[in-house]
Amino acid sequence: MNKTKLWTKDFISVSLSNFFLFLTFYILLVTLPSYAMDELHSSSSVAGLMTTVFLLSAIISRPLAGQWLESKGHKKVLLIALILFAGASLLYFFPKTIVGFLVVRLLHGIGFGMATTAVGTIVADIIPASRRGEGMGYFVMSTNMAMVIGPFVGLLAMHQWGSSILFILSVIVAIGSLITGLSVRIKKTEQAAEKVVSSSFSFRNLFEASAVPIALVGSFMAIVYSALLSFVSIYANEIHLANVASLFFVVYAIVLLLSRPFTGKWLDQYGPNVISFPCIVLFAIGMLVLSQSNGAVTFLLSAGMIGLGWGTLFPTFQTIAIQDAEPRKRGLATATFLSIYDTGIALGSFIVGIIAVKMDYSTLYFFSSFYILVGIVLYYFLHTKKQRTSVSVKEQTKVQEI
Incomplete structure (x- = not known):
């Protein structure tokens, strides 16, 4: 076929x-x-x-x-x-x-x-x-x-x-x-x-409700990702790896490029849960490895793990936001998802900057790995459980109609 x-x-x-x-x-x-x-x-x-x-x-x-x-x-x-x-x-x-x-x-x-x-x-x-x-x-x-x-x-x-x-x-x-x-x-x-x-303006029409739950999960995770964007090069200098700092996102992108043909197809074939749960865990492990890095190998290994974990989660979450919306609401769903996600990035840069004054980056990234694992619970209640409830309601409605 x-x-x-x-x-x-x-x-x-x-x-x-x-x-x-x-x-x-x-x-x-x-x-x-x-x-x-x-x-x-x-x-x-x-x-x-x-x-x-x-x-x-x-x-x-x-x-x-x-x-x-x-x-x-x-x-x-x-x-x-x-x-x-x-x-x-x-x-x-x-x-x-x-x-x-x-x-x-x-x-x-x-x-x-x-x-x-x-x-x-x-x-x-x-x-x-x-x-x-x-x-x-x-x-x-x-x-x-x-x-x-x-x-x-x-x-x-x-x-x-x-x-x-x-x-x-x-x-x-x-x-x-x-x-x-x-x-x-x-x-x-x-x-x-x-x-x-209708082209009439309405504050209610500025957001797509179906996209909010998964957007909140993405925003929650984005706080940690913002810590990477803002401070990973500074952290590399701290642990005397400034010479390989520029390679962090190169490795991140290469792993993404190599994994994309598989992860995207699995998402279409088996659904988002098969992708999301392992990738959240992988993202957390990658941050843990990063926090304990003392050489170029572990530093770049963490980049690959984070690339495969978070790099797969972001398009997965965006796909969920689009699929959960009506076709004519995809524009609002995309806007809602990206707005809430970017709010997480903006807040994360500010919050992490304050926390970084109180602790070193190694400790910050160490605790970030446990923070990410909380995302499993958040994802389950805001998406998986909600989705199952929705499916169950639809099945009961069909039975009643029959």
């Missing part, structure tokens, strides 16, 4: 658009705080607002983008978002004060939040339903690859050629996202369905 085709032109185009979106994000994420301190002479706390303002504006814009996707149409929202994102990238050349830069970051974050919501929704419609787990896994790989390449390219540009080349590079990459996004075709049947939805 032939499989429904996954690697279509539209799937590749929307994945590339997502890759360029996140590549721009990571290029600037690692460079703008140092730019703010070195060239705008701001304090480290104010420089940290470069990331905070961007993420907050993205979080706030996503629910609105989710509602607009339903009422205005996928293609229109994607076009507006990508133009705003690319346009904001051009504005980095002009501000000479920290306030001006924060305004640009605010606009850029709005474009980013809208665009990532749009591409996440569109790809869910493009992927065949029978291969959604596999397809979402590959789609999220575009984000992971940007996470590996972006910081390297950004720091290289900043240190070798200066801020002007850095900003030119971010504009080129953002335009790449716009070009690849514009080549994606939206099915007419989907557009027709969208026009039926």
Whole structure:
């Protein structure tokens, strides 16, 4: 029996658009705080607002983008978002004060939040339903690859050629996202369905209730992941492994790339529980190994385990959020999931930063492994048990109808 085709032109185009979106994000994420301190002479706390303002504006814009996707149409929202994102990238050349830069970051974050919501929704419609787990896994790989390449390219540009080349590079990459996004075709049947939805504004319509439980699980886990993003390089310096710190997310991405053909198919064939429970445990073990690392082997081994664990969990959770929603609510489901998830990342960076003052990173990562295991309980009650109850209610309803 032939499989429904996954690697279509539209799937590749929307994945590339997502890759360029996140590549721009990571290029600037690692460079703008140092730019703010070195060239705008701001304090480290104010420089940290470069990331905070961007993420907050993205979080706030996503629910609105989710509602607009339903009422205005996928293609229109994607076009507006990508133009705003690319346009904001051009504005980095002009501000000479920290306030001006924060305004640009605010606009850029709005474009980013809208665009990532749009591409996440569109790809869910493009992927065949029978291969959604596999397809979402590959789609999220575009984000992971940007996470590996972006910081390297950004720091290289900043240190070798200066801020002007850095900003030119971010504009080129953002335009790449716009070009690849514009080549994606939206099915007419989907557009027709969208026009039926009321365009009236409602706070209730800003969130998709079915996506909230699994989004909360993802946000809970994201707090630990934010500790990795923010502090793993500092931890590597502490344990005298600065020479291999840059390889952490490279190994993370390689393991993801090698495992993706299997994990995605298993998700489609056996359901999310078969994937989620082992991956939560693997994520916890990876953090435990990281906390006890005293050499390059264990340090990079933990990267592989975390990559296989958390790297598989994130697309699994996003797939659950999309599948639990009605087809016409996928935009809101995507927006709800990503908004709550990013809130976990933002809160995690703040909370972990406070905790890190009280204890060393080895101890922090050690306790993080037990924190992750609590996620098993959270996942069971917010998804597995809830799903079983829903199935049981449906079966009883069918029996009564008969």
